Amino acid sequence: MSAANISRQILPFLSLLCLFSVAYSDDLQILLNIKTTLQNSNTNIFNSWQTHNPICNFTGISCNPDGSVKAIELSNQQLSGTVPFDSICQLKSLQKLSLGQNSLHGPITDDLKKCENLQYLDLGNNLFSGGVPDISPLNRLVSLYLNNSGFSGTFPWNSLSNMTGLVDLSLGDNQFDSSILFPDVVVGLTRLKLLYLSNCNIQGQIPPGIGNLTELGSLELSDNNITGEIPPEISKLGKLWQLELYNNSLIGKFPSGFGNLTSLQKFDASQNYLEGDLSELRSLTNLVTLQLFENGFSGEVPVEFGEFKS
Numbered sequence: 001m002s003a004a005n006i007s008r009q010i011l012p013f014l015s016l017l018c019l020f021s022v023a024y025s026d027d028l029q030i031l032l033n034i035k036t037t038l039q040n041s042n043t044n045i046f047n048s049w050q051t052h053n054p055i056c057n058f059t060g061i062s063c064n065p066d067g068s069v070k071a072i073e074l075s076n077q078q079l080s081g082t083v084p085f086d087s088i089c090q091l092k093s094l095q096k097l098s099l100g101q102n103s104l105h106g107p108i109t110d111d112l113k114k115c116e117n118l119q120y121l122d123l124g125n126n127l128f129s130g131g132v133p134d135i136s137p138l139n140r141l142v143s144l145y146l147n148n149s150g151f152s153g154t155f156p157w158n159s160l161s162n163m164t165g166l167v168d169l170s171l172g173d174n175q176f177d178s179s180i181l182f183p184d185v186v187v188g189l190t191r192l193k194l195l196y197l198s199n200c201n202i203q204g205q206i207p208p209g210i211g212n213l214t215e216l217g218s219l220e221l222s223d224n225n226i227t228g229e230i231p232p233e234i235s236k237l238g239k240l241w242q243l244e245l246y247n248n249s250l251i252g253k254f255p256s257g258f259g260n261l262t263s264l265q266k267f268d269a270s271q272n273y274l275e276g277d278l279s280e281l282r283s284l285t286n287l288v289t290l291q292l293f294e295n296g297f298s299g300e301v302p303v304e305f306g307e308f309k310s
């Protein structure tokens with residue numbers, strides 16, 4: 001075989017190798033940027049983030065088979081500083097970004113919307129400031145945790161409209177600007193199993209469409225100013241094991257059919273203006289906790305409560 005022939009066969013292979021190592025060194029540079037930005041954190045997790053180690057061996061990093069970064073998992077690591085989303089979102093294959101339960105501060109920049117491949121995003125339990133930017137391009141998200149993280153301003157509810165694969169949505173414990181209406185967009189997210197919107201200035205009525213979220217296991221809407229009645233459609237949520245409605249402005253009686261929520265284990269509707277008797281709750285035999293204080297209920301405690309073994 002002539003030399004020319006050999007190089008014709010080897011060259012494509014060599015250039016593939018080259019491409020591979022270019023991609024690899026890009027991700028390395030990005031990770032080193034992240035390390036520099038967060039290096040004042042009181043943690044030693046970055047000790048393994050050294051150029052002589054393969055990036056896939058960096059603590060908190062996992063890779064795809066091709067060596068590109070797939071996941072950054074640094075929650076609960078005492079991280080402080082501002083998050084360099086401009087760098088992070090250059091990681092083309094990033095599917096999981098987990099930075100919850102740290103002391104990260106500063107704004108969430110617009111760069112976040114470039115993290116288009118994210119399926120899991122946890123920025124919850126930090127000390128961020130400012131609003132949540134438009135994140136509509138992140139429509140592959142399955143889990144989104146932004147709870148208790150210092151956000152304010154108007155939440156970009158429209159960004160959720162194409163996130164039809166969302167299973168966990170947790171936005172509560174942030175002081176968003178109050179909107180007159182309940183954010184209707186969430187009732188289109190029919191895969192949801194967890195919806196946490198407590199303590200984030202939600203007003204208006206629970207829409208009847210809530211009954212479409214039939215996969216919901218946990219629905220938390222406490223500490224808002226939700227008005228109107230509990231819609232009868234809520235009784236379609238047969239998988240609900242937790243329903244937290246306390247400290248709102250709900251009125252009226254338990255809707256007929258509410259007793260169909262027999263999976264309920266935890267139910268709290270305290271501190272509202274609910275009235276009528278408790279007979280609708282007779283069939284909720286799996287209840288573990290039931291709190292209804294500070295309402296306008298009347299009548300007798302149903303004898304069936306005595307049979308609630310849990």
Ligand SMILES: *[C@@H]1O[C@H](CO)[C@@H](O)[C@H](O)[C@H]1NC(C)=O
Nearest residue numbers: 048052053054055056057058
């Ligand atoms: C990377 O991690 C693997 C598995 O823990 C280990 O076998 C390997 O020696 C590490 N490579 C380097 C260069 O540290």
Ligand SMILES: *[C@@H]1O[C@H](CO)[C@@H](O)[C@H](O)[C@H]1NC(C)=O
Nearest residue numbers: 100101124125145147170196
């Ligand atoms: C709040 O966010 C954390 C992640 O930061 C998550 O583990 C936790 O379950 C969330 N809490 C609720 C009530 O959704």
Ligand SMILES: *[C@@H]1O[C@H](CO)[C@@H](O)[C@H](O)[C@H]1NC(C)=O
Nearest residue numbers: 135136137158159160161162
């Ligand atoms: C949702 O997707 C449709 C169709 O691709 C697009 O026209 C629309 O702008 C998207 N909405 C948002 C909020 O991104």
Ligand SMILES: *[C@@H]1O[C@H](CO)[C@@H](O)[C@H](O)[C@H]1NC(C)=O
Nearest residue numbers: 187188207208209210211212
């Ligand atoms: C609930 O689902 C039904 C049937 O799929 C649909 O016709 C209705 O528009 C949905 N309601 C909302 C508020 O999304």
Ligand SMILES: *[C@@H]1O[C@H](CO)[C@@H](O)[C@H](O)[C@H]1NC(C)=O
Nearest residue numbers: 199201222223224225247248
């Ligand atoms: C009730 O919720 C409001 C927010 O809507 C909050 O300011 C208040 O502290 C809550 N009350 C109690 C007793 O937790």
Ligand SMILES: *[C@@H]1O[C@H](CO)[C@@H](O)[C@H](O)[C@H]1NC(C)=O
Nearest residue numbers: 180203204224225226227249
């Ligand atoms: C709750 O909403 C009602 C009706 O919109 C309003 O009259 C009331 O002032 C609100 N309460 C609080 C504490 O914001």
Ligand SMILES: *[C@@H]1O[C@H](CO)[C@@H](O)[C@H](O)[C@H]1NC(C)=O
Nearest residue numbers: 232235236256257258259260
């Ligand atoms: C409650 O469940 C029963 C039996 O599945 C059903 O016939 C009834 O229509 C349900 N009630 C409501 C209000 O959903």
